[in-house]
Amino acid sequence: MNVMLKPSSASEVLLPAADIPLESLDVSDPRLLETNTWPEYFKRLRDEDPVHYLPDSPFGAFWSITRFEDIQFVDSNFKLFSSEPVIVIGDRPDDMFLEMFIAMDPPKHDEQRRAVQSVVAPKNLAEMEDLIRQRVISILDGLPVGESFNWVDKVSIELTTQMLATLFDFPVEQRHKLTYWSDMATSSPEMTGGTSTKEEREEAMDQCAKAFIQLWHDKAARREAGEEQGFDLINLLQNNEDTKDMIERPLEFLGNIILLIVGGNDTTRNSISGGVHALNQFPEQYDKLRADTSLIPNMISEIIRWQTPLAHMRRVANEDVELNGKTIKKGDKVVMWYLSGNRDERVIENPDQFQVDRKNARHHLSFGFGVHRCMGNRLAEMQLRILWEEIMQRFDRIEVVDEPQYIRSNFVKGYSELQVVVHPKK
Amino acid sequence: MAKVTFIEHSGEQHCVPAGDGQTLMQVAIDNGVPGIDADCGGGCACGTCHVVVAEGWREKLDPANDSEEAMLSMSPDPQAGSRLSCQVQMNDGLDGLVVELPEFQM
Numbered sequence: 001m002n003v004m005l006k007p008s009s010a011s012e013v014l015l016p017a018a019d020i021p022l023e024s025l026d027v028s029d030p031r032l033l034e035t036n037t038w039p040e041y042f043k044r045l046r047d048e049d050p051v052h053y054l055p056d057s058p059f060g061a062f063w064s065i066t067r068f069e070d071i072q073f074v075d076s077n078f079k080l081f082s083s084e085p086v087i088v089i090g091d092r093p094d095d096m097f098l099e100m101f102i103a104m105d106p107p108k109h110d111e112q113r114r115a116v117q118s119v120v121a122p123k124n125l126a127e128m129e130d131l132i133r134q135r136v137i138s139i140l141d142g143l144p145v146g147e148s149f150n151w152v153d154k155v156s157i158e159l160t161t162q163m164l165a166t167l168f169d170f171p172v173e174q175r176h177k178l179t180y181w182s183d184m185a186t187s188s189p190e191m192t193g194g195t196s197t198k199e200e201r202e203e204a205m206d207q208c209a210k211a212f213i214q215l216w217h218d219k220a221a222r223r224e225a226g227e228e229q230g231f232d233l234i235n236l237l238q239n240n241e242d243t244k245d246m247i248e249r250p251l252e253f254l255g256n257i258i259l260l261i262v263g264g265n266d267t268t269r270n271s272i273s274g275g276v277h278a279l280n281q282f283p284e285q286y287d288k289l290r291a292d293t294s295l296i297p298n299m300i301s302e303i304i305r306w307q308t309p310l311a312h313m314r315r316v317a318n319e320d321v322e323l324n325g326k327t328i329k330k331g332d333k334v335v336m337w338y339l340s341g342n343r344d345e346r347v348i349e350n351p352d353q354f355q356v357d358r359k360n361a362r363h364h365l366s367f368g369f370g371v372h373r374c375m376g377n378r379l380a381e382m383q384l385r386i387l388w389e390e391i392m393q394r395f396d397r398i399e400v401v402d403e404p405q406y407i408r409s410n411f412v413k414g415y416s417e418l419q420v421v422v423h424p425k426k
Numbered sequence: 427m428a429k430v431t432f433i434e435h436s437g438e439q440h441c442v443p444a445g446d447g448q449t450l451m452q453v454a455i456d457n458g459v460p461g462i463d464a465d466c467g468g469g470c471a472c473g474t475c476h477v478v479v480a481e482g483w484r485e486k487l488d489p490a491n492d493s494e495e496a497m498l499s500m501s502p503d504p505q506a507g508s509r510l511s512c513q514v515q516m517n518d519g520l521d522g523l524v525v526e527l528p529e530f531q532m
Contacts, residue, residue, distance in 0.1 A: 076471040076493070110499055121502035122530030362465045362474075369471035371496050378530070 017041040022049055027066075027337065027410075028059050028089055030193025033311060034408040039352065042066055042340035051326040058193075059090040062314075062333040063326075066340040068347040068365065070324055074315060074336050076370040078105060081315035081334060083372060088411050089314050089335050090191035095202050098255035102263075102372060112256065113375065115240040119167060119233045120376045127231075128166075132383060135162050136390045143422055148401050151418040155387075156272040163383060164264050168257075169232035170215065181208040182265040185258045192411035209254045216247050233260060267309040268380050270414035272387060273404075274307030275299075277418060278354040280400040285356045293392045299356040300384045305364035306354050308339040311413045313368060338365045339413055397423040428521035432459045432477070435529040446518055450511035450525065451475045461527040468512040473497045474531040479507040479514075480524035487514055501532050 014031055017040040025044065032038040045052050045066040052064040065071050074081050086092050087103050101112035118124065139158055143149070157179055165175040184204035187194025212234075219234050229235045237243040237256075246253045279286040289295055315334045320327055328334060342365050343351040355361075367374035374380070391398065398420050405417035430453055432440045442457035444450070454462045454475075463474035470493045479487065484507050490498065494513045498504060511525070 072466065072469055072471060076466075076469060078496070106496065110496075113500065117500070118502055122532065123503065362463055363467055364465075367465075367472075369466050369469065371500060373472055373500070378532070 017044045022052075024054070025052070026054055026057050027064055027340075028054075028057050028062070028193065028335075030408045030410045033410065033413050034406050036406055038311075038339065039343065042337060042343065045337075046340060046344060051324045051328070053326070059190075060333060062089060062335050063328055065323070065334060065336045066344075067324075068341040068344040071336045071338065071341040071365055072369050073323070074334060075313070075365075075368055075372070078371050080318055080321050082318050083109070083313075083315060086191070087313050087315075087372075088186075088191045089312060089333070090188070090193070093188055093190045093198065095198050095205070096185075096188060096191065097251060098205075098258055099249075099252040100255035100259040102259055106371060109371065111242050112252075115243040116233060116236060116256065116260065117375045119231070119236050120379045122378045124231060125378055125382055128379075129382065129386065131166065132163065133386050133390065135159065136387050140390055140394055145422060145424060148419045148421050151276055151398070151420045152269070152273050152415050156269040156415075156418075159272065159383065159387065160265055160269045163268075163379075164261060167233055167260070167264065168212075168215070169219065169230060169234060170211075174211075177207070177211065178261055179265060180204060181258070182261045185262055186266060186412050187409065192409045194407075194409050194412075205254070205258075208258065209250065212254065212257050213247065213250070216253075263374070263376055264379070266412045266414055267374075267376075268383055270309040270412070271303055271307045271380065271384060273415040273418050274309070275303040275384070275388070276398050276420060277400060277404055277415070278303060278306050279398075282354045285354055286397070289356050289392070290396075293389070295356045296388045296392070297381075297385055298358065298361050299388065300381050301361035301364065302354060302356060302358050303384065304366045304380070305342050305348075305361065307413065308342045308364075308366050309413055310366070311339045311409075311411055312337050313372070336365075338368070341365045394424060395422050396425045399423060428516055428518050428523070430516070430520070430523045430525065432461075433524065433526045434461055435527055444516040444520070444523075446516065448516050450477065450509075450514040450516060450523075452512075453516060454511060459527075461531070462511060463531050464512060466512075470494055470497060470510060470513055473500055473510065475511040476501060476528050476531055477509055477511045477514075477525040478505050478528060479509055480526065481507065483520075483523050483525075486520065486523075503528055503530070503532075 027041050050067045055061045065074055082105050083103050101109045161175045161179050164178050165172045181204050184196055184201045187196040216234055223229050237246055312335050317328045317330050317332045319330050345351055367377045401421050402419040404415050407414045407416055428444045429441055430444045440459045444453040451464050451468055465474045466472035494510050498508050
């Protein structure tokens, strides 16, 4: 197993992409995101070998799909490309045998997804809008003025975690556990090149399981006692014919809970941070936004493209497939690099530019395509829209005052630190 | 040229021309009909061009294929007559077609 941990050991220096022979170019190295050196690596694959095979890596052999249209093809064809048994590049270590519908093919996927998707369905979001706005206001009004602080902790994590606690009817005072469990679930070195240990993960998954089993029983008891139940995830599972006994299938229960925690956590969190960072890198875009805040909804799609908070999804070929001149063999691992497709010059004009008024901004890969397309897309867009509406009411500028720190992973494309100073409107 | 009427959830109607061979999604976009996001650009891969075909017209359209059915089954709000407008091809025989737009796209 030692060889597995090699990319995290930082023992080898990361070379410029141009100095590496194409056949051994390894975009799975989790330091590419951590050091923000990924763009040149992926540009090289897009230009020179868009369907690229790497026979040997710490995550095994894999194909890299790096152009927008090829990614859309793979993502849309669930019959050709299976999502089982796992949707990240590395295989599961023996402590991570959770069952989640993102890593199931139809028809089982459809059943389980249908049972939970209404919790984030657009119809119910309208009712949540006021609550989200109140929380955003309270977070923004509590920010320190005139001193630098970590936007990731004080805003990005705080807002997404409060939202998750609401969706799960999870005790709000314990909400930080949700962030921790989510981080543990996505940071296995074997799966994503992250930095957690087996012991930490086992402990976290165990705590998470206990907490949610407890919550399930509490809610069942409260309902039996005649207490009216709100519109939350556990309640939905308990009221759906296919999932009302899910508690008796603990790996599936915990798997789906973890899936929704991760789905609602890293993604929105890092898009919240990414938007602030992007507007600082492109100050003329910040000016444009200040001049016309009706650009906010369009900017939200652009932030989600530009950030691409999940860098990849992985599939396994169900049969031999010809793609862009290459033959992917049945059983081969296929990695769709969303972060690369979202910078594909063939589909997106000036893709490295952040443009708040970009035309056709909704045409991005960050939510995926096909039957596994993100279920929380509308909630994510709504959270970001409300946040930016309230930011623009209050602050003339959120100024990034130091180089951001990025997470080491080949899956979560995100920030651990973004030091800012907020400048209230005069 | 055939005409199609899109009815927004608010009741507002848009009667617009539809070229032979165009998809219903393209017709809506070309004519500025609101309520169709079409995030994937017409690839039957996102479900954000959902429309509900009016009674009387449903059987006149070619039936949905497997991929369209798969995407429609993910809709939180499926209805009789639900179609993805990127998968419905127009022809002059569909002159007068009426489709409703759902309150929300998924």
